[in-house]
Amino acid sequence: MRVLRLHDRRDLRLHDEPVPEAAPGESLVRVVSVGLCGSDVHWLVEGGIGSQFLDAPMVLGHEFAGVIKSGAREGERVAVDPAIACGNCEFCLEGNPNFCTSLRFPGPGGYDGALQEYVVWPTRFLHLLPDSRTPFPPLMGRC
Ligand SMILES: [Zn+2]
Numbered sequence: 001m002r003v004l005r006l007h008d009r010r011d012l013r014l015h016d017e018p019v020p021e022a023a024p025g026e027s028l029v030r031v032v033s034v035g036l037c038g039s040d041v042h043w044l045v046e047g048g049i050g051s052q053f054l055d056a057p058m059v060l061g062h063e064f065a066g067v068i069k070s071g072a073r074e075g076e077r078v079a080v081d082p083a084i085a086c087g088n089c090e091f092c093l094e095g096n097p098n099f100c101t102s103l104r105f106p107g108p109g110g111y112d113g114a115l116q117e118y119v120v121w122p123t124r125f126l127h128l129l130p131d132s133r134t135p136f137p138p139l140m141g142r143c
């Protein structure tokens with residue numbers, strides 16, 4: 001599959017990498033639409049944001065949607081929550097996962113973002129899109 005990695009500031013390279021495999025509790029998602037956030041622009045132009053800097057090639061894009069490609073929900077359209085809370089810390093247990101002390105998020109030292117054809121994501125962080133939502137534009141569906 002095609003993967004767009006940022007190697008340095010203004011240095012994006014297209015790679016051919018294996019499609020990842022989903023483990024139990026995860027789903028393989030074909031990425032269909034990716035929004036580029038202001039933080040992605042900082043990474044691209046400056047090679048970092050705030051006190052964080054690029055230390056290894058990474059994949060940008062943490063605001064995205066796609067179609068599930070594996071398991072019982074294959075074919076369902078989903079919006080993806082990029083902030084993967086642990087579910088076990090005191091904040092998660094009190095119902096405030098946005099304060100999770102072990103939050104995983106695409107970026108340096110975390111895991112790759114969505115500027116690639118497929119991602120594996122924890123199924124509980126995929127949100128099914130209702131049929132009433134606008135279909136993905138046809139051009140964006142041709143990954
Ligand atoms: Zn963002």
Ligand SMILES: [Zn+2]
Binds near residue numbers: 091097
């Ligand atoms: Zn937590």
